[in-house]
Amino acid sequence: xxxxxxxxxxxxxxxxxxxxxxxxxxxxxxxxxxxxxxxxxxxxxxxxxxxxxxxxxxxxxxxxxxxxxxxxxxxxxxxxxxxxxxxxxxxxxxxxxxxxxxxxxxxxxxxxxxxxxxxxxxxxxxxxxxxxxxxxxxxxxxxxxxxxxxxxxxxxxxxxxxxxxxxxxxxxxxxxxxxxxxxxxxxxxxxxxxxxxxxxxxxxxxxxxxxxxxxxxxxxxxxxxxxxxxxxxxxxxxxxxxxxxxxxxxxxxxxxxxxxxxxxxxxxxxxxxxxxxxxxxxxxxxxxxxxxxxxxxxxxxxxxxxxxxxxxxxxxxxxxxxxxxxxxxxxxxxxxxxxxxxx
Amino acid sequence: xxxxxxxxxxxxxxxxxxxxxxxxxxxxxxxxxxxxxxxxxxxxxxxxxxxxxxxxxxxxxxxxxxxxxxxxxxxxxxxxxxxxxxxxxxxxxxxxxxxxxxxxxxxxxxxxxxxxxxxxxxxxxxxxxxxxxxxxxxxxxxxxxxxxxxxxxxxxxxxxxxxxxxxxxxxxxxxxxxxxxxxxxxxxxxxxxxxxxxxxxxxx
Numbered sequence: 001x002x003x004x005x006x007x008x009x010x011x012x013x014x015x016x017x018x019x020x021x022x023x024x025x026x027x028x029x030x031x032x033x034x035x036x037x038x039x040x041x042x043x044x045x046x047x048x049x050x051x052x053x054x055x056x057x058x059x060x061x062x063x064x065x066x067x068x069x070x071x072x073x074x075x076x077x078x079x080x081x082x083x084x085x086x087x088x089x090x091x092x093x094x095x096x097x098x099x100x101x102x103x104x105x106x107x108x109x110x111x112x113x114x115x116x117x118x119x120x121x122x123x124x125x126x127x128x129x130x131x132x133x134x135x136x137x138x139x140x141x142x143x144x145x146x147x148x149x150x151x152x153x154x155x156x157x158x159x160x161x162x163x164x165x166x167x168x169x170x171x172x173x174x175x176x177x178x179x180x181x182x183x184x185x186x187x188x189x190x191x192x193x194x195x196x197x198x199x200x201x202x203x204x205x206x207x208x209x210x211x212x213x214x215x216x217x218x219x220x221x222x223x224x225x226x227x228x229x230x231x232x233x234x235x236x237x238x239x240x241x242x243x244x245x246x247x248x249x250x251x252x253x254x255x256x257x258x259x260x261x262x263x264x265x266x267x268x269x270x271x272x273x274x275x276x277x278x279x280x281x282x283x284x285x286x287x288x289x290x291x292x293x294x295x296x297x298x299x300x301x302x303x304x305x306x307x308x309x310x311x312x313x314x315x316x317x318x319x320x321x322x323x324x325x326x327x328x329x330x331x332x333x334x335x336x337x338x339x340x341x342x343x
Numbered sequence: 344x345x346x347x348x349x350x351x352x353x354x355x356x357x358x359x360x361x362x363x364x365x366x367x368x369x370x371x372x373x374x375x376x377x378x379x380x381x382x383x384x385x386x387x388x389x390x391x392x393x394x395x396x397x398x399x400x401x402x403x404x405x406x407x408x409x410x411x412x413x414x415x416x417x418x419x420x421x422x423x424x425x426x427x428x429x430x431x432x433x434x435x436x437x438x439x440x441x442x443x444x445x446x447x448x449x450x451x452x453x454x455x456x457x458x459x460x461x462x463x464x465x466x467x468x469x470x471x472x473x474x475x476x477x478x479x480x481x482x483x484x485x486x487x488x489x490x491x492x493x494x495x496x497x498x499x500x501x502x503x504x505x506x507x508x509x510x511x512x513x514x515x516x517x518x519x520x521x522x523x524x525x526x527x528x529x530x531x532x533x534x535x536x537x538x539x540x541x542x543x544x545x546x547x
Contacts, residue, residue: 060389068431138386140481140532163481163532169386179428182468 001203002226002233003124004309005251007210010122012036012105014202014211018126021190021201027180030074032104033187034126034202040112040274041120045070045173046102054134054171054240063134063168065177072103112274116261119269121251124211126202127174127187128235128244129153135186138169150215151245152189160184171240192330196338197323204318204325209311213318216245222308222317223247230305232286234279249309250275250283252290344370344519346406346413347547356407356414357494359503364416367405372521374400374536381452382533383480397536399523406519408546412492413514414507415440415463417521424497425526427468434526435468436497440506442516443541444476450520450537453477461486461516463506465493467526472506480533510546519544 018034035044043049045066053063075095082093111120129146133153136144143159144166146152155166162182167175175186190200198204203213214221216228226233226249233247256264268287275283293303315322329339347367355361376397382388405416417438425436441450444459454460454477462475462483472491475483490512495504513519518541524530 060386062390065431071431134386138384140383140387161481161483161532165384165386165532168390177428177431179431 001200001245002212002223002247002249004210004249005121005123006249006253007208007309008036008122008124009208009210010036010038010108011207013205013207014124015104017201017205018187022188023185027178028176028185030068030071031176031178031185032073033174033176033185034124035104036122036124037105038108038111038120039123039278041107041110043123044072044102044104044106044125046072046106048173049237051173052171053169053173054237054242055132056241058241060134060137060169061171063171065164065167066173068179069100070102071176072100072106075100075103113269116257117269119253121253121270123236123248124202125172125174125236126246127153127189128172128242128246129187129189131243131245132241134169134171134240134242135166135175138165139163140165147191150191150194152191152194153186154188154191155184155186157183171237171242172244192338193325194321196325196328197321198325198328199318199321203321209314209317211317212311213321221319225305225308230289231282232289232305234282234286236278238280248279249290250279250286252287344404344406344542345545345547346408349407349409351409353409353412353492353507356409356412357492357505357507359416359418359494359496359505364405364407367407367416370404370542372402372404372538372542374402374521374523375539376536377453377480377533378451379534381480387532387534391534395528396530396534397523398525398528398530399536402521402523402538404521406544408510411510412507413510413512413546414505415519417502417504417506419502419523420500421497421502421525422500423525423527425467426497434524434529434531435466436502436526437464437466437524437531437535438502438504438506439464439475439522441477441520441522441537442513443518447541450539450541453480453482453522453533453537455479461512462522463491463508465491465495465504465506467495467497467502472508474508513544514546517544518542 015034023031037043051064113119143156160183175184178185199213203211212222214223227247233249235244253269256269258264293305296303297306379391403418425433439462442461444461446458448454448458448460456478460477464473464475472493474486474489474491477483490508492507520538520541522535522537524535
């Protein structure tokens with residue numbers, strides 16, 4: 001999966017698409033398997049990048065589980081009071097009980113820098129379905145596994161006893177503990193959709209054409225081209241050594257402005273050092289490739305890379321997972337195979 | 344260890360404060376922590392190496408039966424009350440009475456595939472108990488028939504717990520052992536303290 005951070009507009013349609021589909025049961029109120037946060041920012045859960053996990057020189061690193069208050073979310077609101085008590089003119093919508101100190105997308109659009117050269121961008125995050133998943137290795141019960149046929153990291157719900165070593169070991173903190181069912185839960189990459197050739201919800205719902213999906217080794221597909229051929233899509237925090245399979249095209253943002261309000265192209269709006277702290281040392285060559293190809297098209301030339309990034313043909317972004325989910329008769333019963341909707 | 348006969352109702356024997364428990368002999372059982380190097384996942388071995396596992400080192404045990412059911416009254420000091428997962432940074436305290444399923448199961452590894460351990464398991468966040476079978480650290484599976492009853496209170500820095508089950512499920516085992524998980528020390532799965540020897544169990 002590749003997200004173009006130049007195109008992501010932080011609309012949260014991916015987050016809501018996922019939430020609506022997968023995390024509406026008891027114990028999942030605070031779970032957002034797909035989240036979009038503003039960067040620079042503290043993220044979700046708060047300050048997750050400092051919580052450890054992953055590997056260093058192939059040695060597992062200690063990680064800690066986020067506290068519930070560091071996740072935030074799952075709040076109850078005073079809907080009854082505002083909407084049904086006739087007090088709508090006097091009371092405002094607010095969280096009931098203990099007041100939150102953090103939540104998903106808490107520091108939206110704060111970013112960094114000084115006007116007029118302040119900057120921010122959006123970072124969608126979900127389970128990276130890593131090639132070297134620390135969660136799988138951490139579980140003492142073998143409840144986590146990486147599916148042979150497509151590499152999806154899954155958890156056996158019957159085997160999981162909620163010991164949460166997976167949460168500790170995941171350096172991306174993309175596993176949640178379900179306090180009601182006492183099990184861990186995380187993104188399943190919409191595998192029931194994939195099995196019907198339907199792209200994951202977060203992919204197909206994106207209105208900005210900002211995400212490509214497919215097999216990394218499919219040389220004809222855009223994911224392979226963006227990651228392997230042009231090398232402009234990079235994993236988040238490669239230093240965690242889990243080898244994520246979600247990749248990001250680093251953001252460029254508009255040019256800086258001088259005090260005289262002229263364009264200042266001597267240095268980028270987003271400090272390259274900051275992007276390197278996220279995506280590693282391959283950021284510079286990736287940005288150079290992007291700039292070069294943009295210049296090619298600006299001067300009237302043709303660029304296969306730019307054509308891919310523009311994404312003229314929506315369904316080409318996630319072939320062969322371009323089946324319309326509306327044409328399928330879905331079943332909520334485990335083990336029952338979905339079929340094609342009649343007519 | 345002797346389980347004396349107390350001809351009392353189940354609900355009475357399930358009360359750790361029932362005065363009749365004073366008649367049951369009190370055994371002080373020394374516990375030790377499991378070995379981090381023996382843990383089943385590379386992550387746990389790497390992270391727990393050199394750390395103290397099994398902070399509960401002493402357990403007071405009494406046993407009694409009423410011909411139908413067998414009850415163990417366990418008491419141990421625990422300055423940190425963990426009745427649940429808190430804010431997500433601790434685990435609920437837990438304890439288990441262990442019986443050899445067959446053969447001579449290694450207590451230091453919570454059984455083996457060849458010699459399983461049957462456990463009457465209690466966890467502080469749950470009503471009732473669980474009948475589990477272990478064949479190694481963190482291998483527990485719920486048994487087909489669930490029959491364990493529990494009742495517990497934490498007061499003045501001590502857990503007082505009664506775990507009960509059918510007498511017939513215990514009589515042919517003849518030996519018993521114990522395990523405690525201290526939630527504030529992140530103890531769960533194979534990280535716990537245990538009584539290192541099987542104790543003879545006689546039914547009075």
